[in-house]
Amino acid sequence: MDRYKKKRIYVIYFCILFNLFFLSLRLIYLQIFRAPSLTHFAQKQYQMYIPLEPARGTIFDRNMRPLAINLTIDSLFSNPREIENPLYTAEVLSEVSGLEKRMLLDKFAQDKSFVWLSRHIDKDIAERIKSLSLQGIHLIKETKRNYPQARNASTILGFCGIDNQGLEGLELYCDAQLKGRPGYLLSSKDAKRRRLFFLDYDHLPPIDGYDVVLSIDSVIQNIAERELEKAVKATRALGGSVVVVYPSTGEILAMANYPNFDPNNFEAHSRDAFRNRAVTDMFEPGSTFKIITASAALEEGIVSPQDRFFCENGSYNMKTHILRDHTPHGWLTFREIIEVSSNIGTVKVAQKAGLETLYRYARLFGLGRKSGVDLPGEAGGFIRPLNRLSKTSIGAIPIGQEIMVNALQLTLAASVIANGGILVRPYIIKEIRDKKGISIKTFSPVRIRTVISAQTVEKMKQILIGVVKSGTGKRADVDKYQAAGKTGTAQKVENGVYSHSKFTSSFIGFIPVDNPVLAIGIVLDEPRPYYGGVVCAPVFKNVAADALQYLDSLSQDIKFANID
Amino acid sequence: MRISHFFLCVGIITLACLVYVWQNVCQMELSYQLLTQEKQITKLVDQNRVLRYNVLQLKSPAAIEKSLLAAKIKLKYTTPVMIAHSDTESRQLLVDYSQKPSFRERTKKALSAIFAFRSEVEARP
Numbered sequence: 001m002d003r004y005k006k007k008r009i010y011v012i013y014f015c016i017l018f019n020l021f022f023l024s025l026r027l028i029y030l031q032i033f034r035a036p037s038l039t040h041f042a043q044k045q046y047q048m049y050i051p052l053e054p055a056r057g058t059i060f061d062r063n064m065r066p067l068a069i070n071l072t073i074d075s076l077f078s079n080p081r082e083i084e085n086p087l088y089t090a091e092v093l094s095e096v097s098g099l100e101k102r103m104l105l106d107k108f109a110q111d112k113s114f115v116w117l118s119r120h121i122d123k124d125i126a127e128r129i130k131s132l133s134l135q136g137i138h139l140i141k142e143t144k145r146n147y148p149q150a151r152n153a154s155t156i157l158g159f160c161g162i163d164n165q166g167l168e169g170l171e172l173y174c175d176a177q178l179k180g181r182p183g184y185l186l187s188s189k190d191a192k193r194r195r196l197f198f199l200d201y202d203h204l205p206p207i208d209g210y211d212v213v214l215s216i217d218s219v220i221q222n223i224a225e226r227e228l229e230k231a232v233k234a235t236r237a238l239g240g241s242v243v244v245v246y247p248s249t250g251e252i253l254a255m256a257n258y259p260n261f262d263p264n265n266f267e268a269h270s271r272d273a274f275r276n277r278a279v280t281d282m283f284e285p286g287s288t289f290k291i292i293t294a295s296a297a298l299e300e301g302i303v304s305p306q307d308r309f310f311c312e313n314g315s316y317n318m319k320t321h322i323l324r325d326h327t328p329h330g331w332l333t334f335r336e337i338i339e340v341s342s343n344i345g346t347v348k349v350a351q352k353a354g355l356e357t358l359y360r361y362a363r364l365f366g367l368g369r370k371s372g373v374d375l376p377g378e379a380g381g382f383i384r385p386l387n388r389l390s391k392t393s394i395g396a397i398p399i400g401q402e403i404m405v406n407a408l409q410l411t412l413a414a415s416v417i418a419n420g421g422i423l424v425r426p427y428i429i430k431e432i433r434d435k436k437g438i439s440i441k442t443f444s445p446v447r448i449r450t451v452i453s454a455q456t457v458e459k460m461k462q463i464l465i466g467v468v469k470s471g472t473g474k475r476a477d478v479d480k481y482q483a484a485g486k487t488g489t490a491q492k493v494e495n496g497v498y499s500h501s502k503f504t505s506s507f508i509g510f511i512p513v514d515n516p517v518l519a520i521g522i523v524l525d526e527p528r529p530y531y532g533g534v535v536c537a538p539v540f541k542n543v544a545a546d547a548l549q550y551l552d553s554l555s556q557d558i559k560f561a562n563i564d
Numbered sequence: 565m566r567i568s569h570f571f572l573c574v575g576i577i578t579l580a581c582l583v584y585v586w587q588n589v590c591q592m593e594l595s596y597q598l599l600t601q602e603k604q605i606t607k608l609v610d611q612n613r614v615l616r617y618n619v620l621q622l623k624s625p626a627a628i629e630k631s632l633l634a635a636k637i638k639l640k641y642t643t644p645v646m647i648a649h650s651d652t653e654s655r656q657l658l659v660d661y662s663q664k665p666s667f668r669e670r671t672k673k674a675l676s677a678i679f680a681f682r683s684e685v686e687a688r689p
Contacts, residue, residue: 148620222625
């Protein structure tokens, strides 16, 4: 080999080596220095991250009838970068979906790859959009909370927001239990962005939310809602509540409020309708409080049902103010005082008992503090501390003024008499269970305290039967069943003084007296006419009659929890 | 190494590669099939949910009351006597099913069992 040839080989060899050296450098640069960013870039091309939404738990009534469930529904989004002709797309989409063209154009102008156009759209509209196959317009499946019973129990259940988060009622209260834990799936995708099943990298399965079983019976709830709506409309009241409790355990069988709302379309209603008035609204109980006054007096042995009191023929000068009865009465027995709801007679009894005793019993009955019900927004009620009571208090508190309660607390007062003098904690959530039906937590009745003795209970029962048989609550008398209860009509406070035109009417009672199954409380806000015995007692009658017939028809199938 | 051995090795390696590629292609095909079926299942499950929801809506006490009111139908609540329970352990059967069927009914039943005859009502979907 001549020298020239050898030189050429060396040059070529050197060139190859030189190139290899630079290629190695480039390789090192790409493999080591650019590795993280290039790996990420590559992963983005072939990997897909799929968030896995957990199924929100179902809410059931006591008979396992679903009250809140999930449905899959389409939502519309766009990738503005994929849209070649925004004007045409906006025009067509606007025509099909009813969305505003200007709004669509604004969204298409955004330099993003994902823009929501409309969440939770109708199935028909989704089908039409799908058939158009518009560039950059996509549909995605989402779950939406639905309430098959619509308005029934809506103020208890509340509703969920667009992202399935609880916003009101039990949906909010039990959000942590209902929502579950989201998961994800890291998988491979092909050029058409389809998932490749066998090339999953990472998978965290979602944990579905727990189901919540309520103590509510949707049939009794419907009866309560129906009768309340009828009463509110007939009396042109501002609103009202009906609470039905199983007295022995404190299970809430129904809690109706009016106005209510359709949680499937909650945006169409005012915030006022979302309120669970039975626990959030406080009012002066009026004569229904006489149950507590009478119980205190009987329990302390200050009076007996046959003791007679002079009712001053309807006008009693108490030095601080003049107390009046709605109907003048002369001499009445204690039993008759409660039956005809004489304010003067009740105050005279209370004067014998003393404010301290009355205050103590009001607290024992659970007034002036939260009942502890598992519902959000409960107002605790209000009783002024003993040392802050005024000279007028003795003429006010015994007849249900100067104190504030909510409808549930008032119903519980009747429940105490029905339950042999025992106060139990009310509850609405019976059980939390997983999707397989395995119980996670069961809620049992909680006995708070014994308020009055069995002897006093018997005397009170007879007095309250008298209210329904021959007193102010005649309209609450139910055929075939013995009812007991008390009416109430309280003046509302307006600008610091008691109004003569605005009243809160109420009725609390229980049925059947021998073995009480239902304690029912009815409250109407500013009804016309305003007497509790006229407007609320018929609601008690209708709710009790229908509910008892329904319970009878179940042939004792209804099972109540046993008290610990 | 003889040339035939070399070709044999190449052939085996090629075959192994082809099997490997074929497996992957099959996997992809199955993946697409699964994807289609999964979509179908999701669609059917969703449809089922909607139908169940419709049933629940129709069975809700308010809806029943509304439809009865619209049809002017008045219903009575049942009494325990009117209810037949299948749970015999806790309750007595109120409807007497112990009565023997007639000869004609028994013959029809036996023939139906043999020849898989179905009554008109049963035949309808």
